[in-house]
Amino acid sequence: LYVTSFPQEAYWTVIYDKICEVLQNDLQSKDVSPSPIIHEETFRPAMFPYSFFDFETNVAMHSETHADYVMALTHALWHHASIGQLTLVPQLLRSRISPLVGNEAQFLYLCRLVGPFLQRFQQERTRCLQEVVIELYHLLEKIDKEAQHLYHIDIICDFMYHIKYMFVGDLIREQVQKVIPMLRHSLQVRLRFMTQTSVKREETT
Numbered sequence: 001l002y003v004t005s006f007p008q009e010a011y012w013t014v015i016y017d018k019i020c021e022v023l024q025n026d027l028q029s030k031d032v033s034p035s036p037i038i039h040e041e042t043f044r045p046a047m048f049p050y051s052f053f054d055f056e057t058n059v060a061m062h063s064e065t066h067a068d069y070v071m072a073l074t075h076a077l078w079h080h081a082s083i084g085q086l087t088l089v090p091q092l093l094r095s096r097i098s099p100l101v102g103n104e105a106q107f108l109y110l111c112r113l114v115g116p117f118l119q120r121f122q123q124e125r126t127r128c129l130q131e132v133v134i135e136l137y138h139l140l141e142k143i144d145k146e147a148q149h150l151y152h153i154d155i156i157c158d159f160m161y162h163i164k165y166m167f168v169g170d171l172i173r174e175q176v177q178k179v180i181p182m183l184r185h186s187l188q189v190r191l192r193f194m195t196q197t198s199v200k201r202e203e204t205t
Contacts, residue, residue, distance in 0.1 A: 012077070012085075015070075015073060015074060015077060016092060016096060018070045018073075019070060019074060019097060019113070020096055020097065020100055021070075022066065022067045022070050022071075022109070023097065023100040023101060023106050023109070023110075024100055026065065026066055026067045027067065027103070027105045027106045027109055028103075028106075067109065071109070071112065071113055074113060075113075075116060078117055079116075083120070083124040083125055086117065086120070086121070086125070086128070087125055087128050089114070089117070089128065089132065090128050090131035090132050090135065093110075093114075093131075093132065093135045094135060097110060098135060098138070098139055101139050101142065101143065102142070102143065102146050103143060103146065103147055104143055104147055104150055104151065104152060106143075107139055107140065107143045107156075108152060108155070108156070110136070110139065111136065111156075111159055114132055114136075115159070118132070118133075118163060118166075118167050119166075119167065121167075122167045122168075126171070129167060129168060130168065130171055130172050133163055133167070133168050133172055134172055134175050136160075136163075137160075137172075137175065137176060137179045138179065140156065140160075140179070140183070140187075141179050141182050141183060144182075144183050144184055144187060150184075150186075150187070153186055153187060153190060154190070156187075157187070157190040157191055160191060160194070161191075161193075161194075164194060173195065176194050176195055177195045180192075180194060180195060
């Protein structure tokens with residue numbers, strides 16, 4: 001609460017530096033999962049050593065990490081921030097965070113970071129909501145091209161549908177229509193209702 005009243009350039013920048021540090025170091029070569037999952041192509045279990053989906057559980061199990069604490073601190077800061085302060089988040093994503101996101105773990109971390117604040121953007125700054133969600137779609141396209149496998153397609157698509165039906169509706173339909181055809185087929189099939197386009201199902205092996 002106190003930090004929100006301090007000059008952003010001097011104090012908030014330190015926290016944003018920590019977010020960048022997590023993306024560059026902690027999540028540079030990691031994948032994440034709340035539980036063992038099945039590989040989308042081989043249908044074999046894929047184990048992952050790290051989860052940030054439930055901070056309380058991680059603390060209770062003494063398995064919390066630096067990335068967990070950075071996320072918790074950022075959420076606390078943004079929760080107490082004014083809407084004027086939060087309007088700088090889209091610029092933060094574009095200028096500092098997005099260039100560092102190159103794998104699935106980093107993308108999921110970012111979704112978990114901004115997700116709790118989408119409703120506030122919807123209620124108080126619709127323009128910022130659109131900017132944040134459009135940036136998420138561009139990052140999804142980016143990691144789709146750079147990652148050989150995506151292990152959490154269902155989680156990602158569920159989150160995108162949640163954003164559409166709870167917050168943005170068809171406000172960014174034009175931008176979404178440009179991104180979805182550029183994604184791998186498994187993502188196109190799952191996201192086909194975003195734009196009501198018809199995508200033929202194919203068997204995956």
